[in-house]
Structures are given as structure tokens and as C-alpha cells.
Amino acid sequence: xxxxxxxxxxxxxxxxxxxxxxxxxxxxxxxxxxxxxxxxxxxxxxxxxxxxxxxxxxxxxxxxxxxxxxxxxxxxxxxxxxxxxxxxxxxxxxxxxxxxxxxxxxxxxxxxxxxxxxxxxxxxxxxxxxxxxxxxxxxxxxxxxxxxxxxxxxxxxxxxxxxxxxxxxxxxxxxxxxxxxxxxxxxxxxxxxxxxxxxxxxxxxxxxxxxxxxxxxxxxxxxxxxxxxxxxxxxxxxxxxxxxxxxxxxxxxxxxxxxxxxxxxxxxxxxxxxxxxxxxxxxxxxxxxxxxxxxxxxxxxxxxxxxxxxxx
Amino acid sequence: xxxxxxxxxxxxxxxxxxxxxxxxxxxxxxxxxxxxxxxxxxxxxxxxxxxxxxxxxxxxxxxxxxxxxxxxxxxxxxxxxxxxxxxxxxxxxxxxxxxxxxxxxxxxxxxxxxxxxxxxxxxxxxxxxxxxxxxxxxxxxxxxxxxxxxxxxxxxxxxxxxxxxxxxxxxxxxxxxxxxxxxxxxxxxxxxxxxxxxxxxxxxxxxxxxxxxxxxxxxxxxxxxxxxxxxxxxxxxxxxxxxxxxxxxxxxxxxxxxxxxxxxxxxxxxxxxxxxxxxxxxxxxxxxxxxxxxxxxxxxxxxxxxxxxxxxxxxxxxxxxxxxxxxxxxxxxxxxxxxxxxxxxxxxxxxxxxxxxxxxxxxxxxxxxxxxxxxxxxxxxxxxxxxxxxxxxxxxxxxxxxxxxxxxxxxxxxxxxxxxx
Numbered sequence: 001x002x003x004x005x006x007x008x009x010x011x012x013x014x015x016x017x018x019x020x021x022x023x024x025x026x027x028x029x030x031x032x033x034x035x036x037x038x039x040x041x042x043x044x045x046x047x048x049x050x051x052x053x054x055x056x057x058x059x060x061x062x063x064x065x066x067x068x069x070x071x072x073x074x075x076x077x078x079x080x081x082x083x084x085x086x087x088x089x090x091x092x093x094x095x096x097x098x099x100x101x102x103x104x105x106x107x108x109x110x111x112x113x114x115x116x117x118x119x120x121x122x123x124x125x126x127x128x129x130x131x132x133x134x135x136x137x138x139x140x141x142x143x144x145x146x147x148x149x150x151x152x153x154x155x156x157x158x159x160x161x162x163x164x165x166x167x168x169x170x171x172x173x174x175x176x177x178x179x180x181x182x183x184x185x186x187x188x189x190x191x192x193x194x195x196x197x198x199x200x201x202x203x204x205x206x207x208x209x210x211x212x213x214x215x216x217x218x219x220x221x222x223x224x225x226x227x228x229x230x231x232x233x234x235x236x237x238x239x240x241x242x243x244x245x246x247x248x249x250x251x252x253x254x255x256x257x258x259x260x261x262x263x264x265x266x267x268x269x270x271x272x273x274x275x276x277x278x279x280x281x282x283x284x285x286x287x288x289x290x291x292x293x294x295x296x297x298x299x300x301x302x303x304x305x306x307x308x309x310x311x312x
Numbered sequence: 313x314x315x316x317x318x319x320x321x322x323x324x325x326x327x328x329x330x331x332x333x334x335x336x337x338x339x340x341x342x343x344x345x346x347x348x349x350x351x352x353x354x355x356x357x358x359x360x361x362x363x364x365x366x367x368x369x370x371x372x373x374x375x376x377x378x379x380x381x382x383x384x385x386x387x388x389x390x391x392x393x394x395x396x397x398x399x400x401x402x403x404x405x406x407x408x409x410x411x412x413x414x415x416x417x418x419x420x421x422x423x424x425x426x427x428x429x430x431x432x433x434x435x436x437x438x439x440x441x442x443x444x445x446x447x448x449x450x451x452x453x454x455x456x457x458x459x460x461x462x463x464x465x466x467x468x469x470x471x472x473x474x475x476x477x478x479x480x481x482x483x484x485x486x487x488x489x490x491x492x493x494x495x496x497x498x499x500x501x502x503x504x505x506x507x508x509x510x511x512x513x514x515x516x517x518x519x520x521x522x523x524x525x526x527x528x529x530x531x532x533x534x535x536x537x538x539x540x541x542x543x544x545x546x547x548x549x550x551x552x553x554x555x556x557x558x559x560x561x562x563x564x565x566x567x568x569x570x571x572x573x574x575x576x577x578x579x580x581x582x583x584x585x586x587x588x589x590x591x592x593x594x595x596x597x598x599x600x601x602x603x604x605x606x607x608x609x610x611x612x613x614x615x616x617x618x619x620x621x622x623x624x625x626x627x628x629x630x631x632x633x634x635x636x637x638x639x640x641x642x643x644x645x646x647x648x649x650x651x652x653x654x655x656x657x658x659x660x661x662x663x664x665x666x667x668x669x670x671x672x673x674x675x676x677x678x679x680x681x682x683x684x685x686x687x688x689x690x691x692x693x694x695x696x697x698x699x700x701x702x703x704x705x706x707x708x709x710x711x712x713x714x715x716x717x718x719x720x721x722x723x724x725x726x727x728x729x730x731x732x733x
Contacts, residue, residue, distance in 0.1 A: 054669055055670075081699070205548075209435070209548045209704065210434070211701050211705050212707075239672075246549070272671070272673075272674075273588060275586075
């Protein structure tokens with residue numbers, strides 16, 4: 001995406017940080033009625049690293065963590081989605097760590113001149129995608145799908161986004177919202193239903209235009225989401241995240257051997273570009289075994305095509 | 313569909329104690345004369361076959377329908393063949409048919425219909441929506457008129473419903489915008505439901521009635537008609553307009569990046585192939601220009617609400633900058649109350665905040681334009697859901713979504729009514 005016309009130059013290493021400059025400026029203009037709201041306590045003159053990150057960044061991290069968790073768990077009955085972010089913080093990996101987002105330092109002085117200056121100096125894209133960003137957070141998750149019963153499980157995660165590179169590093173733990181034995185049973189049931197399922201012809205969309213998913217085909221949908229989780233984890237960055245919009249075709253659905261062998265195409269909806277990305281995914285699943293998946297996503301007008309494979 | 317009524321009658325007659333009809337078939341036997349009729353009587357009288365006649369063979373020259381349990385299929389076929397009785401199998405598996413109809417009935421359950429049978433719990437073609445708008449206007453001529461405010465790139469009319477008790481006077485007005493992004497079908501569906509809601513509740517709901525005593529409401533259910541038709545015929549996930557871009561194979565501009573509010577700023581693209589392409593210049597999209605011209609010509613709008621999906625968000629300016637809007641505190645307070653009212657119906661939670669930080673930076677948006685042009689009460693709704701079905705929201709969620717959204721809209725409109733400026 002082309003930068004906006006008034007994007008300011010990036011801060012050079014060693015140069016005083018823009019927010020620090022501004023704080024100095026603001027303090028020098030201080031008089032009655034000055035209010036400054038900014039990051040939390042830190043060393044004088046420099047915004048503290050305990051600053052409150054933009055809520056968007058924390059949600060990004062939570063999503064990346066859950067996609068990763070879903071993929072690694074390899075359980076189509078145990079898929080989770082984000083309910084709410086509880087708290088978190090974000091910092092660069094440098095020493096000393098600094099913010100990996102611009103601070104919306106709001107200074108009201110009765111006039112708008114100081115805010116105007118801030119607006120020019122700061123990076124308008126307040127999540128700074130040029131830096132590696134480590135996010136530590138806690139959030140709640142709920143079960144994916146129509147069986148979601150409102151029960152929430154608590155999760156904590158550390159997610160490292162590397163300068164818009166794919167595959168954020170994720171370390172995540174979630175409290176179980178379903179006993180392991182029950183999840184295994186449900187996976188087994190899903191497996192059995194899947195084995196009896198005949199694939200719908202070629203380009204059948206799921207859901208259809210009116211949002212309808214044939215309940216008998218639900219195992220297929222859950223497996224499609226499981227495979228997509230791998231893709232969505234890999235592609236999530238500080239600024240891009242995904243939802244699975246539609247299963248647009250089933251290329252192959254093989255159940256004659258032990259594992260389910262599923263070759264399909266999904267359409268991923270990408271925020272904030274609003275693009276629809278077709279991804280062809282091939283997965284092999286057997287209950288209790290790690291998921292094997294490979295994929296290839298088509299990029300329609302930008303240069304980057306993306307592929308990946310996991311589990312050989 | 314007609315089978316539903318048929319079954320309603322027959323289930324009462326059906327074999328008692330049996331609930332499932334797996335593999336059972338219905339034979340339609342042609343009885344052409346008295347001879348055949350008496351042969352059929354033999355069949356009737358045979359207890360062990362456990363047949364169930366849906367239409368009794370009392371008069372000949374009418375076909376007779378028989379429910380044949382799966383266990384008796386072979387015997388019945390042999391009998392009919394040996395007697396030379398002509399028949400066809402009209403239902404090959406009764407249970408399967410019942411299951412299908414069940415689903416369809418559940419589908420239709422709770423669907424509200426207008427007098428000419430427009431199903432508000434379903435998604436409709438552009439023509440059907442326009443017909444229903446016309447129908448509403450004709451049913452309530454004192455309150456509603458259908459106004460053409462312009463046309464689309466492919467020359468489709470842009471119709472607005474004007475709700476007014478003013479009789480010619482130009483009152484302060486509210487603009488409800490929907491369907492600017494064509495794939496967000498819940499937006500258009502919510503809008504047409506809202507139109508019917510307004511005419512149904514005027515004179516009955518004190519809040520709505522008092523709003524309409526002071527203000528006019530303009531509702532544009534399909535702000536992007538070309539895109540909407542395209543989602544129905546070619547690509548369900550089309551977002552933009554369908555205007556042609558000279559020198560590019562890619563079609564359309566994002567109509568919600570095309571307004572004159574920090575046009576071509578952050579959060580939009582200058583690539584015609586991008587889903588957020590802002591267009592060659594502000595108001596280049598005729599669909600946008602039509603609304604701009606109308607609102608500017610009117611000069612008395614106080615509120616502008618834009619309905620989108622999905623994410624369950626209720627937002628206010630700005631999208632194009634992180635800078636706080638002068639009225640942000642008031643707008644935030646109103647939005648919170650509206651979200652609370654919305655949630656009161658089914659517990660659907662919306663997040664509230666300024667566009668830029670709540671979702672992402674976006675320049676050239678309708679709501680920012682409205683706000684910067686003196687329309688203080690400017691809000692964006694991102695309707696259901698939060699990503700499970702996304703754009704492909706099941707039709708059975710249309711009415712629940714519209715009903716809860718109405719509570720949010722009313723909260724905002726009541727505030728506007730009480731805070732006219």
C-alpha cells in the first residue's frame with residue numbers, strides 16, 4: 001500500500017524519539033491547563049515501556065496465538081476463537097526495550113497547535129510495523145462454531161511479530177474449556193462422520209451466498225477451518241489479520257485410507273486491505289495425530305504469493 | 313412446498329405409533345375403470361401389507377396415492393404388475409422428504425412477511441428490494457415517498473425512501489446509508505426491514521413518532537446497486553462499484569474511500585486493483601456524488617449513519633486521522649448507550665470507539681465527510697457477526713440483527729431529536 005502523502009520520515013537510530021521531543025516541547029510550553037496523557041511511568045523525558053498499546057495490536061497478537069494454537073492442537077472439535085482481550089503490553093526486543101507503537105500523546109492546551117505538531121511528527125500508522133514487536137497478553141477464548149455455549153477459557157500468550165515477516169513466533173497457553181477425553185471423543189465422532197461423507201461436487205461454496213452450510217457437511221467445514229488456521233497464523237502480522245470467508249471448492253476428499261485427505265480452496269478475508277485471498281490447502285488429518293498441511297495462496301494484484309508447508 | 317400442507321393433513325391419518333418413514337415410498341396408482349378399482353380393493357383389504365391410502369380408492373378415474381412401507385415394496389410392486397395396474401412412484405423416500413421440509417420450515421420460521429409476501433428474513437434481488445420500497449411508499453403515502461436521487465455507473469436508479477410528516481417543509485433530517493459495500497448483504501437486508509419497521513411503528517411507538525414529528529428520515533438501502541447485482545450474479549464477495557478504470561483491467565473503486573474527507577490519505581490505495589482503491593478523485597463515483605449532491609442541496613442534515621458488516625462495531629469519526637474529533641466525547645457517550653440498547657435484545661456485544669483506532673485508518677469515508685460537513689451525529693455500524701460467517705451471514709440472522717440494530721438506531725435518533733442544533 002503506498003504511503004500517505006504526509007508520512008513523516010522514520011526515526012533514525014540514535015535520534016531522539018519523536019514522542020520524547022514532543023514531550024519536551026510540551027513541557028516547555030506548560031502552563032495552566034496543560035494536560036498530557038501518554039504512556040505510563042518510565043525514565044524522565046522518555047516514554048515508559050509500560051505504555052498501553054493500541055487495542056488493535058493486542059487483538060492481532062491474540063488472533064495469531066489462537067490460529068497457532070488451533071493448528072498445533074490439530075483438533076477440529078477443539079477450535080477456538082477470540083472472545084476478549086484482557087490486558088497486555090508490547091515492546092521492541094532491543095535493550096533497553098522501547099515501544100513498538102506510536103503513542104497517541106494527547107495534549108490539550110486550549111488550542112490545537114500542539115496537537116497539530118504531534119500529528120506531523122508522529123508516525124500516522126500508530127502500530128509501528130518497522131520494528132520487531134513482542135506482545136505479552138492475556139485474553140479469553142470461546143469455542144468456534146454453532147456449539148459455542150458462551151463458556152470462556154482464559155489464555156496467556158507471548159507473540160513476536162518480526163517487521164512484517166510471516167510466521168509470528170507464538171508461545172500460548174489456554175485453559176481447557178473442554179475435557180481432553182471429551183474433545184477426543186468428539187474428534188473421533190467427527191472423524192467417523194467425515195469418513196461416511198461424500199464430497200459435494202467441485203465448486204460448491206460453503207457457506208452458500210445466503211450463509212447456509214449443510215449440517216451434514218459440517219465436519220468438512222471444521223477441517224477446512226483447521227487447515228486455514230495454519231495459513232492464517234503464518235500470514236498474521238502487526239497489521240494484517242484474516243478470517244475464513246468461504247470454502248470455495250473441494251478439489252479432493254479422500255477417506256478410503258485411515259487419514260482424511262482433503263484438498264480444497266478457501267477464500268480468506270484480509271484486514272485491513274479488505275482483499276479476498278484464494279488459498280489452496282491440502283491437509284491430512286487423523287485424530288490425535290499432528291496435522292499435515294501445505295498451502296499456496298494466490299495474490300491477485302500485489303507481488304507476494306505465499307506458500308507454506310508443515311508436518312512434511 | 314405444497315407437500316407441507318399435504319403432509320399436515322396426512323400425518324393425522326398416518327400409521328399410529330410409527331414416527332419414521334425411512335425408505336417408505338408413495339405410489340400413485342392410476343385407476344381408469346371399475347375393473348381396476350376392484351383389483352385395487354384387493355390390495356386395500358390385505359392387512360399384512362400394512363398399506364396406508366392417502367386418497368381412498370372410492371371413486372375411479374382418479375389417481376390413488378398409497379404410502380407403502382419399505383418392507384412391503386416388493387410385494388406391492390409384484391401385485392400391481394401382475395394386475396396390470398399403472399402406477400408411478402411419487403415419493404422415493406418419505407423420511408428424506410420430511411427431513412428436508414423440516415429444514416425449510418425451520419428456515420422460514422419466524423419470518424415476517426408484508427402484505428405482498430416480501431420475506432424480510434431472506435436476502436433479495438435488487439428488483440425485489442426496489443419493488444418493496446415502492447410498495448411501502450404506496451401503502452403509506454402520507455408518510456413515505458420513494459425518491460430517485462441519481463443513478464449508478466451502469467445506470468441503475470438510486471432510490472431513497474423519505475419518511476416525513478412535514479408536508480413540504482424541510483425539517484432537520486437523518487440519513488441512513490446502507491449497502492455501500494455490496495458484499496455486506498446484512499446491511500441492505502437490515503435497511504429494508506427498517507423501512508417496514510418505521511411505517512409499522514409510526515403512530516404506535518412514542519419514541520419513533522416523536523422523532524418523526526420533528527425530523528425527516530431518509531433511507532438509502534442500496535447505495536451501490538451495481539455492486540449488489542454483481543454479488544448476486546457473478547461474485548458474492550465483490551465490494552466496490554463497477555466503474556471502469558481507464559488503463560486498468562481492474563474494475564471499480566471503493567465507494568467508502570471516495571468521499572471528500574482527506575481523500576487519498578492513509579488507509580486507501582491508488583491502485584485500481586485494490587479493494588480500497590479510492591478512485592481517480594473525490595466523488596468520482598457517481599453513486600457517491602448522488603448522495604453528496606442530495607445532502608448538500610438539502611442543507612439540513614443533522615445525522616448520518618452508515619451500515620456495514622462485519623465486526624460488531626459502532627464507530628464515530630475520525631477514520632482518516634488519529635486526532636480526536638471535537639465532539640468525540642459526546643459521540644462516544646451516545647454510541648455507548650446505543651450499543652447497550654442493541655445488546656439488550658439478544659446480548660450481541662458491539663465495541664465502541666473512533667474509527668481509526670477501533671478498526672483501522674481509513675480516509676475518504678462517508679462518515680468523516682458527513683462530520684466535516686457539519687453533520688455532527690455521524691456513526692458507522694459494522695453489523696454481525698465477528699468473523700464466523702462474516703459477509704455470508706445466514707438469512708436466519710437477518711431479523712434478529714435488524715431488530716437489535718433498530719434499538720441502537722433509535723437511541724441515536726432520540727439523542728439527535730433532543731439535541732438539535
